Amino acid sequence: MKKNDLTLSRRAFLSSVAVVGAGSALKAARIQGSGSLLKVANEFEDASNYVEESDSRLLKRLIPQPAYVRLNDDKAVLLNNMLTVNVELGTSDTQARRKVSDIFRQYFGSTPTINVAKTKDLASEEAYRIRATDSTLTLSATSFAGIRHALSTLRQLAEANNDTEKLVCYRIPEMEIEDSPTISFRGMHLCWFPETEVIQIEQYIRWAAYYKFNYIIIEFWGTYPFVSKSFLSWREYKTTLKDIKRLVKIGKELGVTLIPQINIFGHASGSRRASGKHAILDLYPEYQPLFEPDGWTWCLSNPLTRKILSSAILETFEAFENPPFYHIGGDEAWGSAECYACRHADYEALLIDHLKYFHQLLLRKNSRMMMWHDMLISKSNPKWKEYVANGGAKAENILRELPKDIVICDWQYGTQYSTHKKNETWPTMSYFKELGFDVLACPWNNIENIKSLGEKVRAAKLYGLLCTTWFGPSIGQMLNIMTHGAQAAWSKSPYGPSDRIMGMRHLRQIGWDIPIKNYPNTGVHKWQVRPDTYP
Ligand SMILES: [Zn+2]
Numbered sequence: 001m002k003k004n005d006l007t008l009s010r011r012a013f014l015s016s017v018a019v020v021g022a023g024s025a026l027k028a029a030r031i032q033g034s035g036s037l038l039k040v041a042n043e044f045e046d047a048s049n050y051v052e053e054s055d056s057r058l059l060k061r062l063i064p065q066p067a068y069v070r071l072n073d074d075k076a077v078l079l080n081n082m083l084t085v086n087v088e089l090g091t092s093d094t095q096a097r098r099k100v101s102d103i104f105r106q107y108f109g110s111t112p113t114i115n116v117a118k119t120k121d122l123a124s125e126e127a128y129r130i131r132a133t134d135s136t137l138t139l140s141a142t143s144f145a146g147i148r149h150a151l152s153t154l155r156q157l158a159e160a161n162n163d164t165e166k167l168v169c170y171r172i173p174e175m176e177i178e179d180s181p182t183i184s185f186r187g188m189h190l191c192w193f194p195e196t197e198v199i200q201i202e203q204y205i206r207w208a209a210y211y212k213f214n215y216i217i218i219e220f221w222g223t224y225p226f227v228s229k230s231f232l233s234w235r236e237y238k239t240t241l242k243d244i245k246r247l248v249k250i251g252k253e254l255g256v257t258l259i260p261q262i263n264i265f266g267h268a269s270g271s272r273r274a275s276g277k278h279a280i281l282d283l284y285p286e287y288q289p290l291f292e293p294d295g296w297t298w299c300l301s302n303p304l305t306r307k308i309l310s311s312a313i314l315e316t317f318e319a320f321e322n323p324p325f326y327h328i329g330g331d332e333a334w335g336s337a338e339c340y341a342c343r344h345a346d347y348e349a350l351l352i353d354h355l356k357y358f359h360q361l362l363l364r365k366n367s368r369m370m371m372w373h374d375m376l377i378s379k380s381n382p383k384w385k386e387y388v389a390n391g392g393a394k395a396e397n398i399l400r401e402l403p404k405d406i407v408i409c410d411w412q413y414g415t416q417y418s419t420h421k422k423n424e425t426w427p428t429m430s431y432f433k434e435l436g437f438d439v440l441a442c443p444w445n446n447i448e449n450i451k452s453l454g455e456k457v458r459a460a461k462l463y464g465l466l467c468t469t470w471f472g473p474s475i476g477q478m479l480n481i482m483t484h485g486a487q488a489a490w491s492k493s494p495y496g497p498s499d500r501i502m503g504m505r506h507l508r509q510i511g512w513d514i515p516i517k518n519y520p521n522t523g524v525h526k527w528q529v530r531p532d533t534y535p
Contacts, residue, residue, distance in 0.1 A: 056497070058173070061156045063211060063503060064486040065496025066179035073173040077132040079104075079158060080169040083112035084135060088119035090142035099144065100151070106513060107155045108170050112137075122146065126214075127180030130154065132172055145214075145255050152210050153177060155509065156502075183457050185464025186489035187215040187440065188482075189261075189327075191471070192223045193272075194237030198247075199514065199521050200473060204482075205247060206510040209254035211486035216251065217327050217370075217466070219261035220316075222270035222279025228311050231284045233270070244319050259325045260316040264309045264358055265351075265375065266333030268298045272471065292342065294335045300350045301341035310361060317365060325407065326362050330355075331372035332390060348394050352401045359403050370440070373410040376402075377428060387428050388412055404436040409466055411442035414449040426456045438463035444470065445477045447484050451495060454488025465489045479503050479524050 058071055077083070087100055096116045104110055121142040122129065128146035130153065131138045139150045158170040188208045192201060205216055225238045251258040263270070268291055270279030280287055281295050290305045291298060298305050317326060337347040359369045374390040376399040381389065388411060391398070410429045432439045439462045441453040450467065457465050467485035472478055483498035504524060511522055520526045 058157070060497045060499040061502055061505075062153060062496065063156065063483050063498060063506065064490035066153060066177050067491065068176075068178040070176040071173045072175065075133075075174040076161075076171045077135065077137060077174055078161065078169050078171050079108040079112070079137075079154075080110050081112060082135055083110065083137055085112045085114045086136065086138040087114060087116045087147060088138065088140040089116065089144065089147065090119055090121035092118065093144045096144060096147065100139075100147065103148075103151050107151065107509075108158065109167070110169060122180070124180045124184075126184075126212075127178075128153075129179075130175060130177040132175045134174075148255050149179065149212055150177075152212065153179065155210075156506065181212065181490050182492045183454070183464050183489050185215060185440065185466075186213045187217060187464060187466035188213050188485065189217045189219065189442070189466055189468040191219050191221055191469065192239065193221045193471070194223055194234055195474070196223070197521070198239060198243045199516065201247060202250065202514060203507070203510055203516075203521070204469075204473075204478070205251055205256060205258070206254065206513060207482055207507055209251070209256045210506055210510060211482060212490050213467075213486070214255060215257050215259060215325070215464075215466075217259045217261050217325075218247075219263075219327070219329070220270070221272070224260075224262070224312075224316060226312060226315060228315060229308055231280055231287060232308075232312055234279055235283070241319060248319070248321055257323060257325075258320055259323045259327055259370070260320045261327035261329060262309070262312050262316055263329030264298060264313070264354070265300075265328070265330045266297045266336070267329055267331065269295055292335045292338045294338070297333045297336045299339050299342060300336075300347075300354045301339065301345055306354070306357060309358070313358065313361065314365075317362075317367065322365060322367065324367055325370050326367045327370040327409070328355075328358055329372060330376075331374050331411070333375050348392075348398055352398055355398075355402060355406075359406060363403075363405075368405055368407055370407040370409055373408045373428065373432065373439075376408070377431070383431075384428060387426075389428070399432075399435065406437060407440060407463060408432045408437045409440045409442050411444070411468060412449075412453070413444040414446055414452070424452055424456075426453065426460075429456060429462060430460055433460060433462060440464050440466040442466045442468050443485070443488075444468045445472055445481060447480055450481070450484045450488050451493065454495075455493050458492060476525055479507075 058073065059069065085100060087096055089096055097114050100114050101111065104112060119140055122140060125142055126145045126149060127142060128150040129140040130150050139147050141147045141150060154172060158172050160167050161169050161171045190201060190204050208216055222234045223238050224233055225241055226232045248258050269277065271277035278295050281291065289299065289302055290308065313326065337343050362369045374388050376391055376395055377384050377389040378391045378393055378395040379389050380393055410432060412426055412428065426441065429439050429441055441457050441462055443450040443453040454465055456462065465488060467481055469478060469481055472481055479500060483503040487495035487498055507524060516522055
């Protein structure tokens with residue numbers, strides 16, 4: 001639909017509603033000059049007195065906010081067995097009927113009549129359209145990814161039909177929704193610590209998929225179950241290959257590609273720096289030659305380092321079923337070039353060779369290397385004064401030698417290093433792009449930072465957005481990262497509301513899918529009253 005058509009149809013609809021004095025969801029029509037229900041939703045957080053409450057009640061359910069929403073709350077469509085679902089697909093998918101049927105049973109507990117037909121492609125691969133009226137629901141998309149997104153949107157909007165004690169069926173208003181992502185690479189970076197439970201990783205994969213993310217990077221913190229090099233992980237806190245295979249399969253079913261991360265430069269301890277732990281050296285001091293003296297960074301002079309890391313990469317690569325990307329870390333390589341061999345070597349040349357070697361290793365597997373940006377720009381360069389830059393004086397020379405198909409993950413969290421400015425331009429990201437690299441903008445836990453980087457990706461046409469979480473789950477930051485990250489990655493500014501309680505409803509729905517039955521894994525926090533805070 002062209003922009004003008006969209007505006008016209010929306011206005012025509014709203015004025016027709018105003019004439020008939022329609023129900024609560026449509027009172028937004030009275031707001032002069034706003035012209036759309038979406039605008040009402042976008043202003044909800046900042047101007048609640050300006051907004052008709054009932055509209056925001058429906059629209060706040062949708063995270064991320066679709067591009068175009070038209071709801072008629074005077075008429076319901078019941079998602080029961082009497083419903084007819086017409087699935088219109090641009091590309092043929094012989095499994096489409098079964099998949100829609102499975103999702104309907106899981107989300108809505110019903111078995112409607114499902115027809116699958118061919119249609120013209122929509123605007124983009126993941127775009128979708130929903131039309132619901134009387135007892136017919138029509139879902140249109142280019143590929144099944146779009147149909148899956150449509151069903152996620154429907155699940156968020158649907159509510160229980162409240163005329164029985166126990167759930168019989170869900171209802172949605174009559175509606176027309178058109179939607180497509182504004183960013184094609186929408187990633188979430190998760191950490192698998194010894195303290196992380198596999199069920200949490202599953203929750204986050206499902207939650208991210210529900211919010212229309214399509215890539216998830218999993219960084220192992222001494223927790224990967226290496227077969228050939230078992231000393232690389234903690235003895236008692238590693239996960240199992242069976243769990244990893246299961247998560248990769250879940251990701252595929254949900255349209256999310258899982259990408260492994262093993263650090264091949266800094267962060268060699270596989271542990272948070274402040275913890276003082278070292279996943280390898282605490283138990284196996286005999287492996288000290290593989291590291292710089294303080295243990296934080298791998299020794300690049302020792303050829304056996306490369307051999308061991310190659311084996312670790314290939315093992316994880318295979319477990320993740322040959323992913324199109326592989327993250328090698330590469331950040332915060334403190335204490336590099338400090339052992340005898342490294343401090344007497346041409347360290348820049350050593351690092352270039354190290355990175356190129358792993359780039360080639362992955363390229364031969366048809367996988368693109370991803371890495372953090374900070375060691376590739378110089379700390380002493382005044383241009384990066386307010387931004388994260390941890391490289392030595394010759395960092396930019398190293399950068400220029402690297403193959404341009406490496407994906408640079410530029411993490412700038414704003415508040416830690418500089419106050420987030422109005423009209424922030426995030427120049428490091430543009431610099432990498434100008435040199436020919438694909439760049440992922442990586443925010444963390446600051447909401448304004450997340451929003452700003454989403455805008456940067458669209459404005460500078462960067463490769464995508466990669467939300468990072470770090471130890472966020474343990475201090476209750478996951479909800480903000482997920483909800484605001486979803487808005488920033490999928491829709492565009494001004495973003496729709498990221499309603500916290502609605503976000504928790506979405507997490508609960510995921511809990512039903514898993515299913516979660518034990519108390520600590522429900523909700524966003526393990527404990528309501530943390531034992532360590534209230535002993
Ligand atoms: Zn060394």
